Amino acid sequence: MAAEMALVKPISKFSNTTPKFGTRRIGSYSKFSTIRMSTTTPTPPAASTSTKPSKKGKTAIKETLLTPRFYTTDFDEMEMLFNTEINKNLNQDEFVALLQEFKTDYNQTHFVRNKEFKEAADKIDGPLRQIFVEFLERSCTAEFSGFLLYKELGRRLKKTNPVVAEIFSLMSRDEARHAGFLNKGLSDFNLALDLGFLTKARKYTFFKPKFIFYATYLSEKIGYWRYITIYRHLKENPEYQCYPIFKYFENWCQDENRHGDFFSALMKAQPQFLNDWKAKLWARFFCLSVYVTMYLNDCQRTAFYEGIGLDTKEFDMHVIIETNRTTARIFPAVLDVENPEFKRKLDRMVEINEKLLAVGESDDIPVVKNLKRIPLVAALVSELLAAYLMPPIESGSVDLAEFEPQLVY
Ligand SMILES: [Fe+2]
Ligand SMILES: [Fe+2]
16 A cells, blocks of 8 residues: 555544544544654754654654545445355456566565765755655655555465465565655654554544445545656656655556555456446545545645655645546546546645635634534535536446346347
């Protein structure tokens, strides 16, 4: 996993309450909504401005509704879906071929660091340093989220479908590598994400398997497009190559692409998730959630994208359009993101979100803040709804005819 899969809930920073709908807590853990980061050496002031020092010498950053989430699912239902006795649509040959590809492990020796990292990090200062740390931290959390989910799926499906299970385990290997590499990047800034603590302390969002497929597929593909776009841009404009991690993105994004293709194969094996009107509505919903989350998140962090020479909105629209074109190959419906009205709606959401953030940061008492938020949240919801209801594009290339009732003349 590469992209942040946080689904849109209106909206970040003004609240750290977690919506009850669709979420499930796992295990017992602290009620504090913080990501703990442990400092490996004293934290330089520039890198700690968004973090709160905690009592034990650790630092904590505030979790918002747009921070990357951890996911869990109904593993019993997953076992049923991948049981070859029950599901005759499972194309085991295709999965065996995919497994071979994962076993080849193209990136086994790719993630090797050198002294350029630390030297480059030391040269990044001022606001860009802070925003770099946040980028590494969020990316690491998103990758680690994929690692946890795939690892558990690998474990739970071992008996029912060893081939699919092994692919999940090998994908968790990739995600662990990605998360580890990003965490080492944080060490260049004298920080480290406390991944053990994160595993226990984060809230896990529960999605039924069908929704895990949609969300994870999109997350992998949007991750691919983000990484490859940054890589290509920096290759053409090396003067913005301020930290060497971006040089690794070309091979790295191929991992994400393979992960996405695996989910595509999984969905083809579950045609009931792709071939009815409900699937079309959900497909559009997940596209909208993932695109809006990314757009709002990135527009809050323009300093990062500008720091590497990108125009944030142009970059995001490119990623959204490419991801949507890729997604249209498998999802039964996608959004018409190339319609200029879609971008206009996204931009209005950014403006509303900025106002919401300003309310959150104001000195008003909580009641006044909440009153001020009501019309803004209503405006945001109405923009989201309007974007969702724009005429969609019918898509999908899966031949589902054989699964539909045959017409008899
Ligand atoms: Fe990844
Ligand atoms: Fe991935």
